[in-house]
Amino acid sequence: MIYLDNAATTLPKPKCVIQAVTEAMQTWGNSSRSSHNNSLLATESIYNTRLKVSKFFNCGDPCRVIFTCNATESLNTAINGIFNPGDHVITTVWEHNSVLRPLYRLQKEQGIELSFIGTDGKGNLELSQLDGLFKDETRAIICTHASNVTGNVADLESIGRWAKSKGLLFVVDGSQTAGILPIDMERLGIDVLCCSGHKGLMGPQGTGLLCLNSEVAVRPLKVGGTGFASYSQEQPQQYPEHLEAGTLNGHGLAGLSASLDFINEIGLEEIYKHEYELAHYFYKKISCIKDIKVYGDWERKPHLATVALNLGEIDSALLADILAQDYQIAIRSGAHCAPLMHKALHTSQQGAVRFSFSYFNTLDEIDRVIEAIEEIGQRRI
C-alpha cells in the first residue's frame, strides 16, 4: 500500500513513537493522582510534554497547554467555552465541520452570529472582506491554518495583525499544519491554537492540543476529577486542570512527546521541504494528464503537500476505490468534512480525491501513483 492519506492521520508513525507508547503502557500509572514512582513517572513525563508543546508553538506557559483527545474536542472546548449570546464570530469557508458544527450549534441555541470569509477562483481566502465583516459585536476570528481540501495556506500573520487591530480573539485550527509549518503563537498573535496530535505531529490517535495564551479564559466543556481540590464543587480555576477532567491519555501522550522529539530533530523546514517537493512534483506531472482538474493555488507558497483533484466527471469515491483496489494506493475522496469549501469549488456532488503526503513518502511512490492515474485516465478512452 502506498499511503497518501496523511491529512487524515499520518502513517507510519516514527518507530520512537511506538516505542514510547509501549514503554508507557509497561510502566506508567495514572498521572497526577499518586506519589509513587509509576504515577510520578507519568506526571513528570506529561509535564515535560506540555513544556515541549509550549516551546514548539511558543505558547508561553506550559500550564496553558491543554491535552484533549482530538482537535475536534479542542475546538469544541474553545468555541463553547469562549463565546456568549450576542457575540459575532468571523470565520471562513475553508473550515472543517469541527469548527462549523460547534459554531452552527451556538448560532441556533445561543444566538451567536456568524460571517464567512469567501475565496477567490483558486480557493484563496479573500482577506479583503475582513473589514466589511467587522461589527461592534465581533468577538473573534476563527480560521484554519490551511484548507484540508486544497492545501492552500492562510496568511495567519496578516489575519492576526488585523485581529489585534480590532481587539478580537484569534482562534486557529492548526490540524493540517502542526508539525509541518511553523506556528509561533506569539509572533502570529494567536490566542487559541487547536490541533490534532496524530496528523502532522505524527503522534498516536487519541491525542489533541488546545494551547491558550496567558489571557484568554475558557469555560470547561467537561468537569470531573482532578486529583486535588477534591472538596470543591467546581472544577479548579488553575490551568491545565480547569480544562482537563479525568484520566489523560497518558500512553498516547508518551507517543506525542516522542514524535515532537523526532520532528525537532529533523526540523520543520526539512519536513516541509521534503513533503512540498514530492507534492509539487506530483502536481506538475498530474496537471499534464488529460481531464485532470487540480484544485487550489500552486503558485502560492507555502502550500501544504495536499493535492485535491478530479478526473473528468468520475465520482471521487469511485476513483479512490479504483486506486485502492487496483493499485493499492490509499487516498481519501468525498467532502473531507469541509462542506463550504466544496460549495466554493463547485464540487459538492463530485467531491474530490485528495492525495496527502508525509515525510515518509518517496519519489518512487509518487511516480507509481502518477502512472496509476495515467492508466486510469487511458482506460476511460
Add this chain to the structure above:
Amino acid sequence: MIYLDNAATTLPKPKCVIQAVTEAMQTWGNSSRSSHNNSLLATESIYNTRLKVSKFFNCGDPCRVIFTCNATESLNTAINGIFNPGDHVITTVWEHNSVLRPLYRLQKEQGIELSFIGTDGKGNLELSQLDGLFKDETRAIICTHASNVTGNVADLESIGRWAKSKGLLFVVDGSQTAGILPIDMERLGIDVLCCSGHKGLMGPQGTGLLCLNSEVAVRPLKVGGTGFASYSQEQPQQYPEHLEAGTLNGHGLAGLSASLDFINEIGLEEIYKHEYELAHYFYKKISCIKDIKVYGDWERKPHLATVALNLGEIDSALLADILAQDYQIAIRSGAHCAPLMHKALHTSQQGAVRFSFSYFNTLDEIDRVIEAIEEIGQRRI
C-alpha cells in the same frame, strides 16, 4: 515496585494489549474516513470492538456503544445530554467528582435539583431512603456500581428494579467494576452505562465507554466531523456518530479490544475470585494490626479488591509516601475524588490510603505489603 493502585489505572497491561496497540500504530489509517485498506482495517476493527463491548455488557445494539476518552467524558456526555431544567436527579454520596461536578454544574446553571442517598456506618448505601427521595420531577438515578474508596458494591439489581417501577432512567458509573464484576445492562435495567477502559478493563489510557440502551436519547457534548452527511449543519442523528465527533482513539481501542479478549478468555468469575481472595486475605491480616482502621463492609459480598484504611492518625499522604519510598509499594492516598464519601467516613482531613489489587498481583506481594505496614506501625511505638 509492588503496584496496588489498580483502581486508578491497571498496571501492567496484558501483553496482548501492548501488541495490539503496536500493530494498530503500524497499520491503521483513520477509521470511517476512507475506503482504502488502512482505513477499512481501523473501521472494521473498531466496529468489532463495539460488538464485543455490547455483548460484554449486554447493551443490545453495538451502534449504541459510544467510545469516549475516559469515564469522565462518558459521564459528562450523559449528564449534560439527558437532563433539562427542572429535572430532579437522585444520586449517592459514593459518587466520584466525575459524577458530582457535572451534576453540581447543572444544578447551578440550569436549576436541576439533586438528592443524595446516604450510607450506614459501614459505608453501605441506605437504599431504604429511595422512596423518600422520589418526587414528580425525578428523572433519573445515577449511581456508581462500587465505591472507589471502600470497594463496597451497590445492589444494582434492587436499584434498577426500583428505578423501573418509578419510570426513571438508571445511569450507572461502572468505572470501578467493569472487567471485574458482571454488568448485564438488560438484566439490571441499566439505561446508561459509563466506564473507563483503562481500569478493570485493562485497556490503554485514553479509552472510555458510554453504552446506551435502545431508547435513551442523549444530546451530543461535542460536534464535528463524522466522515459522512458532511453537508448537514448538525451532527447526524444516527448512533454512534451522534455522540462521536472527530478522529477516535483507534490505537487505544485496538488495545481495548485485545484486553476484552483477554478478560473473556480468563472469565470475569476467575478474575474476581483471584482479586477478592488477595484483598480479603490482606483485609483479614491487616485488621489485626494495632491502630489500623479499615473502611467499608467486608462482611458483604461481592466486595471489590479495594481496601481503604488509615493507621492511627498518620496523614494518608505521608503513609503513602513511606510505602512508596521505603518499600516500593504503589498505592493512592487522599480524597480519591470522592468528597462526600470522605465526609460520610469522617476522613475529610486524613484521607485514606487505598490498596487496589488486580489480576496480576500475587499472594507473595500481599505478604510483603502486610509486613511493610506492620513495620511502619511498629516504628511509631
